[in-house]
Amino acid sequence: MLNNIDLKGMRIAVTGGTSGLGLALVRNLAASRARVAFVARRAQLVERVSRETNACGIVGDVGLKEDVHAMALEIAWNLSGLDVLINNASSLGPTPLKLLADTECEELQEALAVNVLGPFRLTKALFGALAASAREGRGAVVINISSDAAISAYPGWGAYGAAKAALTHMTAIWAEEAKDEGVRFLSLDPGDMNTPLHALAVPDADPATLKRPEDAAQEIVLSMLAALRENAPLALSPSA
Amino acid sequence: MTAADRIDRRFAKLLVADADGAISHLPRAALASLFRPGDLVVANDAATLPASLQGVHRSTGEPIEARLAGWLSFRDPLRFVAIAFGAGDHRVPTEDRCPPSPLSAGDQLEFGPLVASVECLLNHPRLVHIGFAGSPASVVRGLARHGRPIQYAHVPERLRLWDVWTKIAAEPIAFEAPSAAFALDWRTLERWRDRGVNFAALSHAAGLSSTGDADLDRRLPFDEFYRIPHSCAAAIEAAKSRSGRVIAIGTSVVRALESAANADGTVRAGEGRASGRIARGAPLRVVDAMLTGVHQPGESHYELLRAFTDDGVLDHVRAAVEERDYRAHEFGDSLLIERQAA
Numbered sequence: 236m237l238n239n240i241d242l243k244g245m246r247i248a249v250t251g252g253t254s255g256l257g258l259a260l261v262r263n264l265a266a267s268r269a270r271v272a273f274v275a276r277r278a279q280l281v282e283r284v285s286r287e288t289n290a291c292g293i294v295g296d297v298g299l300k301e302d303v304h305a306m307a308l309e310i311a312w313n314l315s316g317l318d319v320l321i322n323n324a325s326s327l328g329p330t331p332l333k334l335l336a337d338t339e340c341e342e343l344q345e346a347l348a349v350n351v352l353g354p355f356r357l358t359k360a361l362f363g364a365l366a367a368s369a370r371e372g373r374g375a376v377v378i379n380i381s382s383d384a385a386i387s388a389y390p391g392w393g394a395y396g397a398a399k400a401a402l403t404h405m406t407a408i409w410a411e412e413a414k415d416e417g418v419r420f421l422s423l424d425p426g427d428m429n430t431p432l433h434a435l436a437v438p439d440a441d442p443a444t445l446k447r448p449e450d451a452a453q454e455i456v457l458s459m460l461a462a463l464r465e466n467a468p469l470a471l472s473p474s475a
Numbered sequence: 476m477t478a479a480d481r482i483d484r485r486f487a488k489l490l491v492a493d494a495d496g497a498i499s500h501l502p503r504a505a506l507a508s509l510f511r512p513g514d515l516v517v518a519n520d521a522a523t524l525p526a527s528l529q530g531v532h533r534s535t536g537e538p539i540e541a542r543l544a545g546w547l548s549f550r551d552p553l554r555f556v557a558i559a560f561g562a563g564d565h566r567v568p569t570e571d572r573c574p575p576s577p578l579s580a581g582d583q584l585e586f587g588p589l590v591a592s593v594e595c596l597l598n599h600p601r602l603v604h605i606g607f608a609g610s611p612a613s614v615v616r617g618l619a620r621h622g623r624p625i626q627y628a629h630v631p632e633r634l635r636l637w638d639v640w641t642k643i644a645a646e647p648i649a650f651e652a653p654s655a656a657f658a659l660d661w662r663t664l665e666r667w668r669d670r671g672v673n674f675a676a677l678s679h680a681a682g683l684s685s686t687g688d689a690d691l692d693r694r695l696p697f698d699e700f701y702r703i704p705h706s707c708a709a710a711i712e713a714a715k716s717r718s719g720r721v722i723a724i725g726t727s728v729v730r731a732l733e734s735a736a737n738a739d740g741t742v743r744a745g746e747g748r749a750s751g752r753i754a755r756g757a758p759l760r761v762v763d764a765m766l767t768g769v770h771q772p773g774e775s776h777y778e779l780l781r782a783f784t785d786d787g788v789l790d791h792v793r794a795a796v797e798e799r800d801y802r803a804h805e806f807g808d809s810l811l812i813e814r815q816a817a
Contacts, residue, residue: 308522308525313615367676
């Protein structure tokens with residue numbers, strides 16, 4: 236177990252689980268004995284991470300409507316329900332980053348499909364499972380990975396920033412609406428991390444100035460546990 | 476599903492037959508304002524598997540459709556009870572479907588990425604046990620990609636998973652949608668909560684409603700597995716202790732609760748298997764009212780209504796349903812039947 240956190244039996248799904256923050260989350264959660272299912276697009280990488288972590292790997296693209304329900308079915312079946320959903324998969328939109336006036340409509344659409352519609356569809360498809368977990372006293376949390384680009388207007392980050400802003404606001408509304416069902420919604424900004432996504436956006440960034448995804452993953456796990464404890468008296472507590 | 480069906484669902488009708496047999500008609504949206512503080516609504520939160528598999532009977536090369544109809548062992552996706560059809564799909568009424576090529580134990584069936592073998596026939600050329608090759612996760616993946624929801628000729632458009640998952644759908648264990656729960660949405664649950672009407676759910680692996688074969692239909696429903704969470708059993712006990720009514724959303728909830736009933740009207744939490752039909756004269760220990768679809772005499776669902784109320788009331792219900800043009804299919808209108816006062 237990493238950091239003495241025991242998540243034994245907790246059922247957690249992570250999208251975008253084969254690189255960057257998602258991969259760090261899958262490794263962290265699996266090492267803490269959670270039952271983990273993760274989703275990513277490339278079968279070979281899914282297979283590799285699945286072998287390494289023993290987590291259940293699911294091949295699919297959250298940006299594709301056709302994939303999302305199949306994904307939800309595999310998640311809910313493999314984990315026999317769901318306690319925590321982490322919508323981590325993200326798309327930068329056009330890379331290299333473009334000014335909005337240079338951005339094709341289709342590029343914005345693609346960023347919205349992965350960063351907003353995908354999490355919306357997957358959360359909606361799994362909301363019944365999450366609410367069931369809450370009713371059974373296990374607690375239920377949805378974590379949507381956000382960014383400071385959702386708040387600050389960084390030139391060149393138009394498609395990504397607009398999509399993350401939409402996701403962040405959707406998370407805030409869903410948090411209000413789902414409160415009485417016992418499902419918590421968190422929007423978490425992990426900060427600038429040394430990940431493939433960041434390298435795509437800012438190729439000349441100095442990795443030494445960037446956060447390690449493992450550290451960001453650990454902070455997210457702690458936020459997740461705090462949210463579960465707040466909501467569910469019966470939720471598993473860390474043995475730390 | 477057609478756009479018209481989606482619109483219709485919002486304007487669905489609800490017939491209420493109360494404990495005295497009096498009948499009233501409401502828009503189904505009025506469901507949110509029914510029931511009393513302290514009552515408990517129990518729904519089936521099973522999500523629906525894409526349980527119709529189109530494929531090929533390997534030794535003859537003939538097309539075959541298998542409709543998974545029941546678990547042999549609860550949640551083991553390697554072995555199922557299945558109903559086999561020959562060429563054709565849901566657009567042909569089930570009663571007109573050709574039989575499959577004659578099946579025998581050991582026959583290999585290919586369904587896209589999945590391979591299954593016939594384990595045995597169950598005294599009927601269409602009714603088999605089948606076993607899939609592969610790991611449980613790979614079989615579920617194959618079902619998720621290749622399977623389609625079971626559907627019938629009255630909806631010609633191909634249904635997708637999102638058409639057959641109810642709003643509350645959780646674990647995918649049902650073979651057909653627990654369709655009474657299509658009447659529920661999160662707004663309705665919120666209104667009930669605001670009014671002190673409680674809500675709980677169980678998971679019941681609802682099987683096929685119809686096979687199109689008279690012999691097989693007489694054998695329905697097959698045994699069905701269910702799981703009643705502790706929170707649901709506790710909610711029922713609490714409702715009973717304050718004289719609240721228990722309202723079941725759908726026949727599957729009635730089957731699960733009455734199968735797990737104790738003599739005092741509480742239920743045992745945990746997994747179980749509901750077998751046999753509930754019909755006239757069956758004691759209802761737990762459930763005081765049931766929301767269901769419009770069913771025809773002879774169907775097991777209709778027989779279950781007879782446990783709630785007498786034939787006189789049911790005749791009035793049938794007449795009212797015909798007169799007001801209630802829609803009988805799984806995406807249609809609803810009936811709320813209260814258990815007749817003793």
